[in-house]
Amino acid sequence: MEDLKRFKNKSGQNTNYQKLVELSRPRELIEKEVLHYYISGLMNEHLVNFKISIECNSLSDQEIERIISYIHHGITFRTYQVSSLLSRGDYLNVKSFRKLETSQSRTAGSFLLVKDNDAYNFLLELITDSPVYLVETGQRARVGEKLKPALFLSGTEDLININIKEDEYQLYRAPYHEVYWTVIDSIVHPINMLEFNSLPDEIRIPGDKKGEFIFEVLPALEKKYDLEIDNYFRKYELHSEEPVITLYFDYIQGNILCNADIEIKGEHISGIEALSRDFDLREYTRSSKGSNLWYLQDNRAVKDLLNLMHDYGFHVRPEEFILRNKEDIIDFITDGFIHLPEEWQLVTTDSFDELEIRTVQLEPIIELKEGDGIDWFEFEVYYNLGGKTFTSSELKKMISQNQHGESYINIDRRYFILQESQQEEGLTKLLDTAEEGYEGDYRSSFYNLLYYKNLIEEAGIRCRGNRVYNSLQEDITAGSLVKEVSIPQRVQDVLRNYQRQGYYWLRFLNKYHLGGILADDMGLGKTIQTLTLLVSLELNKPALVICPRTLIYNWAEEVDKFFPDLKYLVYYGTPEERNEMLDDLQEYELLITSYSIISRDYEKLNDNGLEFAYCILDEAHHIKNHRTKRAQGVKKIKAERKLALTGTPLENSIDELWSIFDFLMPAYLYRYSRFKKEYLNPITKGNDQEKLQEFKKRVAPFILRRNKDEVLTELPEKTINIQYVEMTKLQEDTYQLILDQLKGELLASVQEKGFDRSRINILAALTRLRQVCNHPSLVLNNFEHSAHKEGSGKLAALSEIVQEAVDGGHKIIVFSQFVRMLKIIREDFEKRGVSFEYLDGSTRDRMSRVKSFNQDDRIKAFLISLKAGGIGLNLTAADIVIHVDPWWNPMVERQATDRAHRLGQENRVMVYKLITKGTVEEKMIKLQRRKEDLFNNIVEDNVNPLKQITWEDIQELLDI
Structure with a gap:
């Protein structure tokens, strides 16, 4: 602390207000002026030290002296005392000076630096990076290129001298150190003297090396260095002679033969002899003693010839060289032979000339x-x-x-x-x-x-x-992958054009024993296209459709609607019921079952000798995880041909598509381990676009997908789909219990009060049954619906539809007459992460919810009570409407549906009505169809359609 106080007191005597302001700033914001260095001694070889002076306009003399003292005695100062005065670069320079051998100078603001290797090399760095001035010239110093010394070679062919030409530039050196430099126009050039310091003052030339020295060494030195040669050595003249080489090539029995004739000074030797001869490659001889004329016998071509024979794999035989190896023959002909020196003479046989590579x-x-x-x-x-x-x-x-x-x-x-x-x-x-x-x-x-x-x-x-x-x-x-083929008479006028094309495509796959994925968007009729295929083929074995449990009866309904003559069986029920069906399965043309049943019964079906003409997976993404028991069971079903139906064949990763193809065409995309190596890892981890395109080419011919936008003109403005749903065991028991109870109550009421006065009781009874069709918790007070995921078949079916719709990028409106059912659906959506808006009679901010649904792409669904949302809402963002609990008043349903299907709607609207199989809902639909005129002419205009229903109708609905 005392040191710091002294520093403050001493500084305060010499600082003004501006310095005080600067001290208040963060250190990194203060711009410090760089030091200027003045050096003497670089141009005076008599001085044993460099003298370094430091100047800086922003520093006082006392501060300069503090820096120099730090260089000499840094240990007695705190680092901050110096670093606070200097820029980062100057502070590093000062620290470097401390590492060198320095001494004090008599001149203020200066210090001495011993001339040695370390000091010289650091000064070169300092000149490069900082403002350095030479005292001798008064100019800023620069570092130039490294120079070689200028030399002069004199003497005779017996004895020579090599000296440095000092008149070229002034040469400086550090005493007692092998460090040399020169300064030209304030530019410091290092001099490389290491190669010459070891040379003696005189060099004697051996007698047998004089020719080599005169004609090889001297030209090489002159070319390499700044060397001036005395005119004495310019008087010599050289004549060169080379051997005459003739090569004879032949090709016999797959081998190349080569005979070499070498003529040296009139003597002929073979290539084989040359291997054993020891002769100089370059031999110098003087024409006569003291003469300036020399002769050179240059035999390097002989060495080149022998090296060539060796390099290209020729072997030595007593009379010739031979090349046997085929690869070496190709190498020699394509590379060696065509690059033989032009001065060599070549003689070849016809057999050799016919060689063709x-x-x-x-x-x-x-x-x-x-x-x-x-x-x-x-x-x-x-x-x-x-x-x-x-x-x-x-x-x-x-x-x-x-x-x-x-x-x-x-x-x-x-x-x-x-x-x-x-x-x-x-x-x-x-x-x-x-x-x-x-x-x-x-x-x-x-x-x-x-x-x-x-x-x-x-x-x-x-x-x-x-x-x-x-x-x-x-x-x-012929124009496309598919040809038009005959269409079964029953759907000639039913199939839309795109459905015809889908049917033709399925027939094309069938013709070539191929599997495929019909990946049309939801609601475009994948079921009818598939059924049309099966009926058109007149198969001699049954076909098998595997679908989610919630769609079983939807398939059955489609068969009844379009192909009532097709003999089908719903393979479903208890294990005992299914066992009873096993023996008769071959009698049917079509079996319809669920994934859960197949995962349990595939071994029974195989053991029963069943092989299907077709195995068709509806909602095939249910086997996207190939490790599940469901996927493994499905893939063990024996079938001649296979199809997959799904609007979302790929959701998260391409290995989902692999699993579907593994069912359709096993090993087409390899086994899974190889698929991972070939496609999955390169595409998902390495973003390999080339592999991605290759993968697309592999799968594209087997996937047919049309979305609603592509076939918009062929679709009606509104398509109504009735989807039948099976009750769970709990629902079925609850429904039967309540039905039995209500039958007795209604019979007693009608007998006592008559039918007309019992209508309110009838409506209440039908409402309770409809509630059971939705979810048992609507009538069972102690039932905790959240604990029973399988408590409602209708909730499961709704989940299937919504998930497919969300995956396909659709927006959905879900209507229910019962607010409690909407809240159950809301809870299910929250668990599954489906984003939604909610509206019932208690909702206050109705229009903000509508705006959110219409404008926010992240909101996928709108849950609306039928009473609250039946009128006054514009929900044109939706293209799918689901009626969870449709009823017999089409007017109310139509008003609700029109929330989506109204003026301004650019999409075609798909309407789904969920009907519980074997209940009052299904019977009501049949009653509507039978009394279609009644409903069209009377019910739709009547607020209370029950007034138009007879006691006989009620008895039919309730099996009374």
């Missing part, structure tokens, strides 16, 4: 074999080379015989160097999905036929097709 791109030809199999097709791969045809296996065998497996083949005197072409790259992908047979042919699943065709066309591979392939080619070149 060509680089060819492999162009495969695929030939598909004819066969009777329906699951596999076989093919062979051929190549045409040199007028001969080779199979793929033959080509591989020839290549494998090469010493290092190089890609070439030798046919007679022709060598074909094989390069992979675009066709070969495509073939590699193709063979990657095929199995190689023992005889070199291949086989692949029919699943790959369409993928192969695309690969073959993209790669430009020639293909000789079989009947199936040619038929596929004809189908495709």
Whole structure:
């Protein structure tokens, strides 16, 4: 603290108000003026020290002295005392000076620095990075390029001297240190003297090296250094002679033979003899003693010849060199032979001249074999080379015989160097999905036929097709992948155009034994397209439809509606009931069951010898997780052909699509471990776009998807779908209990008061039954609905529809007459993360909820009580309307539906009515259809439609 006080007191004597202000600022905001350094001694070799002076306009003399004292005696000062005065760069410079050998100077603001290697190298850095001035010139110093010394070579051919030419520039050095520099126009140039300091003053030239010194060493030194050579050495003259080399080449029995004739000074020797001769590569001789004329016998070409023979793999025989290895032959012909020196004479035989080495791109030809199999097709791969045809296996065998497996083949005197072409790259992908047979042919699943065709066309591979392939080619070149085929009479006038196209596509897949995914948007009629396919084929085995439990009776209803002659069975019920059905399953054309039943019964079905003509998965995303028991059970069902129906084949990851394809066409996308390596990891972890495009090409031919926007003009403005739902066991028991109770009460009331005076009792009874159809908790006071996820079949069906709609990007309105049911649905939505708005009779901010639903894309659903939302709302953002509990007053339903389907709606609206199977709801729908005119002409105009219902109608509804 005392040091700090002294610093403050002393500083205060010399600071003004501005300095006080600067001290108040954060340190990083104070801009400090840099130091200027003045150096003497760089241009005076007699001084043993460099003298460094420091100046700075913003620092007082006392502060400069404090810095110099810190350099000499830094340990006695606090670091802050100096660092606070300096910029970051100057502070680092001052710390570096402390590490060097310094001494005090008699001049104020200066210090001395011993001339040594460390000091000199640091000064070069200081000049580069900071303002440094030379005292001798008064100019700012710079660092220049490193120079070589200017030299002068004198003497005779016996004895020479090499001296530094000091008249070129002034040379400075640090005493007692091998450090040299010069200063030219205030630019400091380091001098590299290390190579010359070790040379003696005189160098004697050996007698047998004089020619080499005069004609090789001197020119090399002159070229490398700043060297002036005395004119004495310019008087010599040299004549060179080289050997005459003649090479004789022949090609015999797959070997290259080479005879070499070398003529040196009139003497002929063979290449083989040259191996054993010891002669100088460059031999200098003087024409006569004291003469300035020299001769050089340059034999380096002989060494070049012998090295060439060795480098290209020639072996030595008594009379010649021989090259046997095929790879070495290719190397020599394509590289060595064509680069032989022009001055060498070459003599070749006809056999050698006929050697041909060509680089060819492999162009495969695929030939598909004819066969009777329906699951596999076989093919062979051929190549045409040199007028001969080779199979793929033959080509591989020839290549494998090469010493290092190089890609070439030798046919007679022709060598074909094989390069992979675009066709070969495509073939590699193709063979990657095929199995190689023992005889070199291949086989692949029919699943790959369409993928192969695309690969073959993209790669430009020639293909000789079989009947199936040619038929596929004809189908495709006819204009599209599908041809029009006959449509069953019953739906001729029912199918919309896009549904016809979907049916044609399904027939195309059937023709070529392919599986596929019909991925149309919800509500576009995947069911009717599939049923049309099944009826059109007149199958000799039953087809199997597997769907969520909530859709079982919807399939049955569609069959009854469009194909009432189709004999079908709903394979559902208790284990005992299903066991009773097993023996009769073959008698039906269509079986309809659920995923949960199949996961339990697939072994029974297989053990019973059942093989289906078709296995069809509705809402196939239910098997997206291939590890589940459900997915594994479904995939063990035996079927000749398979289809998947889902509006959301891919939700989160491409391995969901793999699971569906693993059901449709096992191994088409490889086994899962390889699929992860080939596609999943590169695409999801590596963002590999090339792999993504390849994956799309693999799956695209087998997925048909149309969304509502694409077929908008073909859709009616409003499509009504009635979806039948089965009750849970609890619902069924509750319903039967209440029904039995109400029958007795109503009979007693009608007998006592008459039918007209009992209408209020009848309405109350029907309401209770409708509540059970929704959820048992609406009538069971002690029932905790949140603890029973499977308490309501209708809630499960609603969840299925909503999830598919949300995944497909739709907006939904859900209507219910019962507020308690809406709250149960609200709780279910909250658990499953479905974003929604809610409106019942107690809701106050109605219009803000409507605005939120219409404008916020994140809000997917609107739960509305029928009474509160029947009129006065505009919800045109929705394109799906669900009536959880429809009733017999179509006017009320229509008013509710029109909240979405009204002026300003650009989408077509899909309306779903959930009807509980085997209840008053189903019977009411049938009654509506039977008395259609009554409802159209009377009920819709009547606030209380019960007045138009007879006691006979009620007896039918309640089985009285």
